[in-house]
Amino acid sequence: MSISNWIRIILTAIAGIALGLVYGWVIDPVEYVDVTPNILHADFRADYVMMVAEAHQSEKDLETSAKRLAMLGSESPAQIVTSTLDYAKKNNFTQNEIDLLQELLTAMQTYQPQEAAEP
Amino acid sequence: MKMIHLLLALLLGLGLGLGYSWMISPVTYVDASPDILRADFKDQYRSVIAASYASTHDLGRTRARLELLGDTNPGGELNAQAQRMVAAGESPEAIQPITQLAQDLQQGFASIPVTSTFTAIIATSSPTNTPNAVASVTTAPTKIPLATATPVTQDATAESSTTDTPTPAPTTSFAQTALIPLASSTFAPRPTFTAMPPPGKPFELIDQETVCEPAAQPGLMKFILTDKRRKQIPGIEIIVTWDEGEDHFFTGFKPELGNGYADFVMQADIMYSIRVVEGGASIPNISAPNCKDSNGVEYIGGWLLTFQQP
Numbered sequence: 001m002s003i004s005n006w007i008r009i010i011l012t013a014i015a016g017i018a019l020g021l022v023y024g025w026v027i028d029p030v031e032y033v034d035v036t037p038n039i040l041h042a043d044f045r046a047d048y049v050m051m052v053a054e055a056h057q058s059e060k061d062l063e064t065s066a067k068r069l070a071m072l073g074s075e076s077p078a079q080i081v082t083s084t085l086d087y088a089k090k091n092n093f094t095q096n097e098i099d100l101l102q103e104l105l106t107a108m109q110t111y112q113p114q115e116a117a118e119p
Numbered sequence: 120m121k122m123i124h125l126l127l128a129l130l131l132g133l134g135l136g137l138g139y140s141w142m143i144s145p146v147t148y149v150d151a152s153p154d155i156l157r158a159d160f161k162d163q164y165r166s167v168i169a170a171s172y173a174s175t176h177d178l179g180r181t182r183a184r185l186e187l188l189g190d191t192n193p194g195g196e197l198n199a200q201a202q203r204m205v206a207a208g209e210s211p212e213a214i215q216p217i218t219q220l221a222q223d224l225q226q227g228f229a230s231i232p233v234t235s236t237f238t239a240i241i242a243t244s245s246p247t248n249t250p251n252a253v254a255s256v257t258t259a260p261t262k263i264p265l266a267t268a269t270p271v272t273q274d275a276t277a278e279s280s281t282t283d284t285p286t287p288a289p290t291t292s293f294a295q296t297a298l299i300p301l302a303s304s305t306f307a308p309r310p311t312f313t314a315m316p317p318p319g320k321p322f323e324l325i326d327q328e329t330v331c332e333p334a335a336q337p338g339l340m341k342f343i344l345t346d347k348r349r350k351q352i353p354g355i356e357i358i359v360t361w362d363e364g365e366d367h368f369f370t371g372f373k374p375e376l377g378n379g380y381a382d383f384v385m386q387a388d389i390m391y392s393i394r395v396v397e398g399g400a401s402i403p404n405i406s407a408p409n410c411k412d413s414n415g416v417e418y419i420g421g422w423l424l425t426f427q428q429p
Contacts, residue, residue, distance in 0.1 A: 005124070012125045013132035020136015030145035034157035037164070041150035044187065048167065051184070055170035068167050071160065 038073035042087060045072055049084040050097060053104040062111045065104065078108040154189030161188055162200050169197070169216035176229040181220065197221035198353070198374040205372065218371065222353050225378055322355070322395040324402055326425040331410035337419035338385035338407040343377060344370050344395065344426045351379025352428075358394040359383050387419050395426050 024030075040048065049069065056065045069077040085101045093101075140146075153164055165188065172181040185193040201217045223230050322344060330341070344355045353371020360366075370381040385391060385407040393402040402424070410420035 009124055009128040012128040013135075016129040016132020016134075017136040017139075018132075019129075020133045020138075021140045022136075023133075024137045024140025025146055030141055032147075032151070033155050035151050035155050037153075037156060037160050039149055039151045040156075041152060044151075044153055047184065048164070051167045051171035054174045055167065058174040059170065068163070068170075071163055 037071050040072070046084050046087045046091070046093075048072065049081060049104070050088075050093075050101065053081075053097075053100040056104050056107060057100055060107075062107055066108065066111050066113070069108070076108075077111060078105060081105040081108050153187045156188075162203070164188060165197060165200055166213065166217065169220040172220050172223075173216040178223055178227075178229045182224070185224075194221045194224040195374050197224070198371060198378075202372050218354050218369075221374075222371070222378075225353070226350070322426040322428055324424060325427045326423070327402075328423040328425075329408045329410070330421040330423050331408075332420075333410075333412050333418060335421060336384060337421070338387065339421035340383045340385050340391075340393075340405070340407075341421065341423045342370065342379075342381045342383075342395075342426065343423070344379040344381075346428045349427065351377045353378040355379070355381075356396050357381055357383075360392045360394070361389050385419075385421070393424070 037045075037048070049072070052065055052068045055068075059065070066077040069080045072080050075083075081101060081104050085098065085105055088098050088101055153161070156164060165185070168181060168184045171184075172178070175181075182193070185197075188196075190196040197217050198221045201214050201221065204214045204217070219230065330339070340359075342357055343351065344357075345351050351370070353369070353374075355370045356367060357369070358365060358367050366383065368381055368383065371378045373380055373382075385405075387407050389406060391405045393405055395401075405422065408420040408422070409417050411417050
């Protein structure tokens with residue numbers, strides 16, 4: 001087989017790879033179901049933390065609020081609320097919402113997990 | 120050069136491309152929406168929505184948040200989740216906001232509970248006397264229609280909620296971190312609670328029908344509780360007592376049969392007394408009726424009791 005034929009074969013294979021990539025990434029990409037909350041869009045994360053703050057306002061239960069926040073990932077509850085507070089300030093949340101987040105942040109900064117509190 | 124060589128090269132390339140894009144480096148999400156969350160995380164998300172609603176009583180915004188989960192019937196999903204939580208033995212404090220939200224979604228306006236009372240299930244029944252609907256939470260709601268509770272604010276809030284949560288587009292390149300599993304409840308069990316009389320008029324028994332259906336469960340006592348407009352009401356406590364014990368259960372835990380539906384399985388030759396919430400209707404001396412099928416063979420029938428608020 002001549003070199004030109006090999007080049008044709010390689011070019012055809014490359015075209016096939018390109019087609020496969022387009023199909024697998026664009027036309028029929030892997031669909032995700034059953035995902036974990038740590039990949040939620042920032043808007044949804046912020047709204048989730050906002051809900052925790054709203055619930056915390058009446059419940060005042062540090063343990064419950066911390067566990068709810070833990071759903072969003074392995075960061076500490078205070079870090080999660082801090083980043084949400086930054087997001088809220090940048091995205092024109094209402095002052096009332098920012099106050100609620102601030103209250104939750106203050107609570108989470110004083111929160112000590114039960115295991116850590118025990119000697 | 121034969122065309123077969125080119126075709127084989129194309130197929131080989133295609134296979135390599137698909138293998139890479141589907142298995143080695145598939146599209147990954149970094150900006151997911153709540154509707155593709157795993158079922159247990161959706162439950163957790165719903166619980167937080169309900170807890171938030173219990174604090175804010177903002178039904179419009181809560182509806183918008185529930186829509187993010189992509190449930191076709193948010194109220195039904197909440198009821199189903201409450202059932203799962205009851206079955207899992209979770210605390211009444213954790214379940215109550217969910218049933219409250221489901222009820223408010225159904226009636227279309229916010230109920231602000233004046234007091235929430237939690238009633239422990241009294242486990243003195245014999246093993247065969249098991250109610251089909253078992254829950255352990257009730258509330259004493261005061262109905263405040265949104266029409267009289269600043270509807271403009273409600274609408275504005277709901278609108279801002281929907282506009283604040285745009286649907287994200289999936290993007291590539293993402294590194295996933297492990298999640299910490301959540302504990303389902305943090306409340307200590309409470310062995311005894313004092314039931315408080317709820318506000319509103321007591322229920323009255325308006326209809327009592329014998330149910331003779333050979334295919335039905337023997338001794339099944341069905342309850343349907345409605346308000347004065349005949350709209351079924353969930354979350355109403357029913358107490359059934361007999362010589363050897365007592366059971367408490369609530370309407371609305373079988374939403375597929377109606378939000379005001381509950382049932383209880385009677386045993387033959389046992390007299391039961393029924394009471395619907397504190398101060399409500401009390402029906403003494405109820406026992407499973409005897410029915411006859413087309414061949415004259417006797418079997419245990421059931422009752423359909425309909426209660427209504429006057």
